[in-house]
Amino acid sequence: MxxxxxxxxxxxxxxxxxxxxxxxxxxxxxxxxxxxxxxxxxxxxxxxxxxxxxxxxxxxxxxxxxxxxxxxxxxxxxxxxxxxxxxxxxxxxxxxxxxxxxxxxxxxxxxxxxxxxxxxxxxxxxxxxxxxxxxxxxxxxxxxxxxxxxxxxxxxxxxxxxxxxxxxxxxxxxxxxxxxxxxxxxxxxxxxxxxxxxxxxxxxxxxxxSKENSKAIKSFFVITAFYELTQIIINNSDILLVKHYFESYDAGLYASLALIGRIVYFIAWMFVMLLLPTVIQLKKEGKETAPVLFKYVLYIAGIAVAIILGCVFFPRTAIIILFGKSYLAMAPLLWKYALATSMFAISNIFAYYYLSLDKYVPVVISGLFGVLQMGLVVFFHDSLEQVVHMQILAMFLLLIIQLIFFKLNHKKIV
Incomplete structure (x- = not known):
């Protein structure tokens, strides 16, 4: 009671x-x-x-x-x-x-x-x-x-x-x-x-x-549009390219894999929605913003680890429960796709954080690696497994670069 x-x-x-x-x-x-x-x-x-x-x-x-x-x-x-x-x-x-x-x-x-x-x-x-x-x-x-x-x-x-x-x-x-x-x-x-x-x-x-306000809006709009374009490339180009290069049956299998593996990204999006106005308000008030970033990165990393481990130990169970036995061929790739998505989700938190602070280098970095991922899939798509491996490579490099950028820009953590 x-x-x-x-x-x-x-x-x-x-x-x-x-x-x-x-x-x-x-x-x-x-x-x-x-x-x-x-x-x-x-x-x-x-x-x-x-x-x-x-x-x-x-x-x-x-x-x-x-x-x-x-x-x-x-x-x-x-x-x-x-x-x-x-x-x-x-x-x-x-x-x-x-x-x-x-x-x-x-x-x-x-x-x-x-x-x-x-x-x-x-x-x-x-x-x-x-x-x-x-x-x-x-x-x-x-x-x-x-x-x-x-x-x-x-x-x-x-x-x-x-x-x-x-x-x-x-x-x-x-x-x-x-x-x-x-x-x-x-x-x-x-x-x-x-x-x-x-x-x-x-x-x-x-x-x-005023001219000053118009300029600020245009600048933020252009860089945000560029970053959302990178999101489109990283998040969706693989499914569209697989649909183009593979038969419908294989493309359908891959779509189920992507849907399960992206759970962590869609959860991370929830934190991004809260992050942006909070960081902007803290900056407006002259307060420290890094602690908010640390909190959300820890949340996403914890959720990502849990999902990846679940995909490692129970891939067949997950696919049977969610999609049925017709999609079981994707079981061995499930944890790998989840790994690629998790690295992207964490990188995404850093990019949106700096976007809120009007620092655009991480946005450009994401754009470059989005193009890299798409290029890797275009040139290396002998199998669905190879497509997933190319994404892991691109997202691993993206996360490392984002962490290095953060390290260089936050030498002193309050």
Missing amino acids: ELLATLKSRKITPEQLFMLSVLVVNGGNYLYNLILGRILGPAQFADAAVLITFLLVLSFAAMTFQLVTAKFSVLFENEIFKSFISRIYKNALLTGAIMGMLIVVFSKQLQVVFNTSSSTMFMVFGFGVPLYFLMSVNRGVFQGKKAFKKLSITYQSEMLSRLIITLGLIFLFKIQSSVVISIGILLSFVFGLIPFKKPEIKSNKIFKL
Whole structure:
């Protein structure tokens, strides 16, 4: 009774609520992917994996707007903030419309490149792209203002709607089609706008940013866009290249491997969302920021070690429980892929930390190693095992370089 009373007396902080929400969202997204993998089988799941990868690519591209919005929502106030938000919404909508149009126009070419069974799935996906960019700016405001309850709701709304709509269409109408999956993704973007506060979009003549503020926004936007591009390359190029170079069955097997092995990365993303506004606020107040970095690196390293050990000792069990016996061929590679992803997740924490401090060398480093990873896979893809080995090599070198950079820039630790 005393324990129960103690738990009731403790209030959950907004940060803790958001972390719990992210765990639920990641769990829901994993359930979505796992059910699709079991229903479709390796060959058909390869098409679904392309759409899911496109969704991840879109999320990284839109994350540029979210991070820029989050940072300057902390720094700007009153009329300057209104001017900034007005401009960022316009630019996000324009960017989303252009990207969506390109996907629709080149849908048939995308079908050929990625060996998919349909081009319609790309067209449906393309129509949802502008909505995703609006959703990301909306989330950026919540993130910057530390409105974690609202931020949690928008992620929950997107995840739950995609899960319910997609699986509902599959089970009710007995249609196992990539088009159904793309429809579910499109509609989830609509629900992901909840809660949405209509922005006060005014003419630039009414709310005009100073040259200094405009320059700061452009500089941070460019470097963030560059870094998110490296995220796209490192996180998704392997799946798309495997889909291009290998048969659909092998590509489906690899997609299941990637999904399980990336658990640590998606958990790390939760800490990145908390890290950025916290570091910016501490810097604004003139306080030490390194302890926050140390705390999150320790969290991620501990989680990574636990997941890798689980993949070492129970690979078959993990694959059977999550995807089924059809995917067992990937068991020997599971811990290796988890190792590569873990090293990238830890490197990612360092890069986002320095991005928050307006130090961009780690971002450039990540970009170079992202290109290196893609190049290694392009030239060395005789087998799926070789593809994984190339990623381990690239991510090991990336982590070492990031640690060296940190050592050189923090000779004195407070």
